[in-house]
Amino acid sequence: MFRGWDWLGNRIKSFPRDTPLFISPQDEIGTVSTDPLVFTNERAAPGSPQTFTLKLNLWWSPGDTDCFIHNEHRFLETHTQIHGSGRMQKFRLRDETTIYEDVVMPVGYSHDPFCRVSGKNEWAYPWHRYYADTDSVWLAIELHP
Template sequence: MATQGESKRLSFSDRHIDAQWINQCGEFPVHERCIIVNVAASPIFVESDAPSIIRPWTSTVLQHALLRNADSLIVLRILESTNIGGVVLGPKWEWFGDREPSFPRDIPLYVSSQDPVGSVTIDPRRLAGMSPSESLAIPFDVKVNLWYCPGNTDCVIHTGHKFLEVHTQIFGTGRMQKFHENDEHSLYEDVIMGPGLTHHTFAAISGDGSWKYPWHRYYGDTDCIWLAVELHAQTS
């Protein structure tokens, strides 16, 4: 049982995937195998024979461990992998083209409902591994949702996000890819995504804290489910 804090079951949980938001817990014991995603601005400490940390905006796979300084984290477990593609038939999912009318109608990309999971005040450069400055820290609302695609799905090259994001692979194997142009032949970085991996943000963050995204896409090698962690700058 977590000490202090609270636990909230996320809206897209179902019989296939259990997803919990753990907030403001001094200690959190991990019993069963699961993916832990740190969505706080501070590290989580893993107590074990060889103590380690889960840095902000990263993840790992754990079991039989004790977490300390668990300020804000997502816990995900695959409960049933048989017919896992059936998640998209649930009431919390929709085909992405129903949300974005311009999306190509022949691409089987599905998105779940989105949940708020607190807020943070950080210098955006922290997500890119750059040295942060308190003077550039701004408040963000943090939101999470799941995505699904079957194997060999091109989820479309795109750019122009107004928010910052990272993705954590939950099921299957996929790729986060960068391109010089809106052309798959201009690929220049190919990040292989296996369960439990979170990639660094793809945004190019300037010295003043502003950001710009390159052309990029997700590509599903197998049937894939991944978590999107989005940071939306608060507006006054």
């Protein structure tokens, strides 16, 4: 069913053993030049464009799935909803009761980047997660320095 896809728990030992979250192989599709501060909406006009490797992969999870609160990324990232519906959520702590933003993700929707630039090739992400309301497929768009 998932040719080449992998259960996330095979990659992250601390991932909850009962969470059905699957990731496709990642495709490197080229490069893009952007100012990280413009990408993260911290500045309107480009000042210091940088070249990033653009990588894409798909995620799948059944409905009513908590896809893991985390804040670690070594790249810039955003997501686009491909099938079903879900939400991207932000938290003050690694605790679902501390939610402070809930971005509904209907088919075709892409959310604004969640992170802020914290240094050269360093990004500060809030605690966040994807939550699958229905059986969902979403696209992760990653910009790697």
